[in-house]
Amino acid sequence: MSSPAPTARDRRRWARYLVDERAEAQVYRDLAARRQGEEREILLALAEAEGRHEAHWLALLGGEPASLPRASWDTRALGWMARRFGSIFVLALAQNAEGRSPYADEPDASPAMAADERVHHEVVRGLAARGRRRLSGTFRAAVFGANDGLVSNLALVLGIGATGVAPQFVLFSGIAGLLAGALSMGAGEFVSVRSQREMLDATEPNAYADAVLPDLDLDANELALVYRTRGVPEAEAIARAQQVISAAQVAGHPAAATGALPAADAGEVVGGAWRAAASSFLFFASGALIPVLPWIFGLSGGIAVLVALLLVGVALLITGAMVGVLSGGPPLRRALRQLAIGFGAAAITYLLGLVFGVTLG
Known part of the structure; x- marks a missing residue:
């Protein structure tokens, strides 16, 4: 018994799969062009596998269609990023994309194709994990330093502003909070790294x-x-x-x-104390500056508060989404979690400022 002829809807669906497979293969080739050695070979092998899937849909379509739809928006965005950046963020997004493959529920995809996509997810996850390990120290310092600056200084200026003091005093408090926090972060990082290095030196x-x-x-x-x-x-x-x-x-x-005795803890690498201190200072200061910007540009009262909340909210969403992408989790959920934590801390200090303002008044 012959199988029924494909409907127009079937052909449209196959065509979408075809263009997405082509786009994904190009993503892997673009990423491979920015890498060397084993990682390059792995990415090219993934592109070749996507080519096999492309051939499957071409066979069902009976050859190259006269017209094709555009690839999905997320696949095109991924390709744009791969051509220009080729970073760990692209691999992390590709990992999420492989995890959303529709082939498990697609009757016209072979079981081998569905299995391929699951394996691809693990391969890309492994490549992304390499990048996460290389990036973890710097990224951790950047995100947590900037996030600390955002949340602590937003809470400070809102709490001070809620007491009803003059805008100049709010601005002075924000600048003082920026400097105090950044110096504290820098000094703490310097002491931490220097102490760790001294302890490692003592074990050599x-x-x-x-x-x-x-x-x-x-x-x-x-x-x-x-x-x-x-x-x-x-x-x-x-x-x-x-x-x-x-x-x-x-x-x-x-x-x-000579050289017979093994080194102690040779795998542990500690960066320079001054570099770590400078990085922590700058990351915290960059985050702490954002809540103060409305007062720096002469705004005051409720308008300054709303602008500060808007600026900090956008920054918290960005840092939260970056954490989500790099951790392999849902970027939107991580972004909203970061926003809720930051605004929650600011709301508490704002309410305390209102209470103190009424009491002092």
Whole structure:
């Protein structure tokens, strides 16, 4: 029994799948053009797989249609970003797009295609995870520093403004809050990084015992214990200790064992304290400046408050959406959560300012 002829609606749906597959393949090729080595090969392999899906829809359509619809808006936006940025944000968005594949419920898609899309989601997630790990430290400092500045200074200027003081006093309070918070963030980051570096330096092995290596007893010594404190298994530690001592005794000089002792916590990298302090200062200050802008430009009263809320609200939505994209979560939900937290803190201080204003009045 022959299958029924496809309807016009079926052909339109297949055509949409075709253009989306082509657009997604181009996204992966554009991303691959900005990468090297293994990541480039993986992205090109994904583009090739999307090409197989494209061929499936072409076969159902009986060849290239005379006219095709445009790719979906999100796929076109993803392609635009891939051509211009090629960043971790594009991979994170591509991960979300792969997770929304319709092929699981599409009767005209083969089971292999539906399985491919699920595997693609995991592949892109793995690539995005690499970028997240590389970006995590800097991004964390930027988002949390800017967010702290936004929320704390918005709460400060609204709380002060609600007491009914002059606009100049609100402006002075906002600038003071910006400087105090940014200096505090910078100083705290400096102390944190410097202390961490000092602790790591204290764990690094030194040459204190190198001079006595030729004098150690080959069969009874504690050098193996040094290796065991660094995580080397007991049998391997004993073998390596005997090898080092033998080399030092044959040469008659400890230099024969140079580099034999393993480094402690070598995988942990700590950045510069001054750089971390400067970054924290600037990130906090950039966020804290936004709530003060209405008063800097001469606004006052309710208008200044509304403009400050609008500016900070947009900034909170952006930072929340960025966190959502990079974490693989829903950007809108993260953005609204960030907005609710920021405005909630500001509302509490504003109400306290009103209470104090009435009391003082």
